[in-house]
Amino acid sequence: MVEPAIGVRNVAALRVDRVGRVVETGDPLRPFELLDEHGVEVTAVSEFLHHMLADDARPTSLRSYAYELLAWFRFLRTIGVAWDGAGRAEARDFALWLKTVRKPSRPRRSDAPAPGGVNPLTGKATPGLNYAPRTRRHARAVIRSFYEYHREMHGRPLVNPFPAAEGAEDGRLKRSPQPDAGGRQPLQRAAYQPKEPKPAPRIIPDQAFNELFTALSSNRDRALIAFYISTAARASELLGIVQGLVAPEDQTVGVIRKGSQALQHLPASPDAFVWLRLYQQEMHGLIPRGSSQPVWWTLRRPFRPLSYDAARMVFTRVNQLLGANWTLHDLRHTAAKRMIRDPNLTLADVQWVLGHAHITTTEIYTNPAPDEVVSHVLAHHERQRSGADALPAPPAPGYRPEVLAALFGTPQISGEA
Known part of the structure; x- marks a missing residue:
């Protein structure tokens, strides 16, 4: 030694x-x-x-x-x-x-993936x-x-x-x-x-999200995930909403922002409110009602406000079923990416929804995700194979190919019939 x-x-x-x-x-x-x-x-x-x-x-x-x-x-x-x-x-x-x-070291399941895999x-x-x-x-x-x-x-x-x-x-x-x-x-x-390292935000593809949503076992979980994917709220922000800040008539929910502690009303999808109503109907008479009472509760007695760890376990169970390792924060990234892709939303709109103090933070979502780049390049290869990106037609007769090649940097194509 x-x-x-x-x-x-x-x-x-x-x-x-x-x-x-x-x-x-x-x-x-x-x-x-x-x-x-x-x-x-x-x-x-x-x-x-x-x-x-x-x-x-x-x-x-x-x-x-x-x-x-x-x-x-x-x-x-x-x-x-x-x-x-x-x-x-x-x-x-x-x-x-x-x-x-x-x-x-922590206790690990026998079928848990290897660390770093x-x-x-x-x-x-x-x-x-x-x-x-x-x-x-x-x-x-x-x-x-x-x-x-x-x-x-x-x-x-x-x-x-x-x-x-x-x-x-x-x-x-x-x-x-x-x-x-x-x-x-x-x-x-x-x-x-x-x-x-500065990894790109991890986005859940649409098909993978559909599979994840289908695997959820309760209306509460469906409502929670529907709000995450449509509001882009942070996990702690959405778990902290109270009943008095849910406004189906305006299609918004009020969250307390993690950094500024300011109240902000975020728009949510109609489906999220449908799932929320189904969950509320199931829990009617079982959990406290009131404008200052939490929206999210455990589903088993004794009923308690839903904690972050309990919400994370919802994802853990679904991940085990699908063989995935998505996280709640991936839903925020996915929601942001979906909004960025919408040409009718400006970058400033997305910045406001995400609660970013600087637009430069929001700009990271304008970068293509790895799966998008792979898809685009594979499409490029397919166009090359099928001839869609073939060389341009030869010039009209009378033009010298070597002169055109020198001027435009193109391969020499004969202009003779």
Whole structure:
């Protein structure tokens, strides 16, 4: 075994124990806490999460940030470095560790696809054994924002272990670690920031969607999927609608946008309201009624509002039946692509429906999907085979073919009868 160079930590030999945990408190002002291996609250993290909450972050964001910081604190505990004593070397080694370590194993079905394999029906890869670049980018950005908060509020540590990208503004706290709504990134990637591929949005072909919809087993699920495919709402947005914001007479539903928290009334298809009415009739007298009550409920007692995990299981069951691996978010991509294809809708129309702050984000749907490109190229080959794209007719007599070829770059075709 090759010994590591002087001053370089042997990351491959590290065994990071899964100690400490994130707990939900039930306190709306302190919804989540990070506890160390002794069950003691990590006050530096609690203060940062409190700042995020005051900055209008959602509880789900606080939970996500807490878990990313839990991984960082576990790593620092393993290498014996205090959080406020970490520097560039620790940031470098954490990036290497996160890149090479295997994700914690979870129970898997015996017929589950191999990690990292590509589904032959959808063309989508299943999650691999290691953390994806997007996950590692998110972890880096969360930890960086944690240190920026403490630098600005308390003046320590003096140096953020994870530096900003060259030329990026570093003068104010930024809550979100994600790219801006326009998808723009710094001109130069920051140190220890993983490269992230830019895959095209995954679109469900019409035939595959029809098969998926046919496999649904309840009117609730049909109504839910019909609203997803016609409103292009995010999964959490549609699950959060209440009965008072459903307007069949206007053919709209009101959702609270994930980013801005603004109420927006989205148009939906007539079929979606038909399926919704059938579902409501089946649940009449079984679930609470009222303008502030949720629309979506579980179908078995005790009846509870439908959660994201429960809605995801609807897709999981259908995927198992079809041998696919579509996701709820694929429905949003598919709805956006369908609207882009409609010549009577402008790009600004689609931007408004999707709730994008920048039209550059919406423009990604103008790019052809892989299946569209394949279809177009195969049609091209068929035209070549059948002669539909044959060479043009020869020129009229009297023109010299070599002169025409030189002028227009065409093959020499005899102009003689």
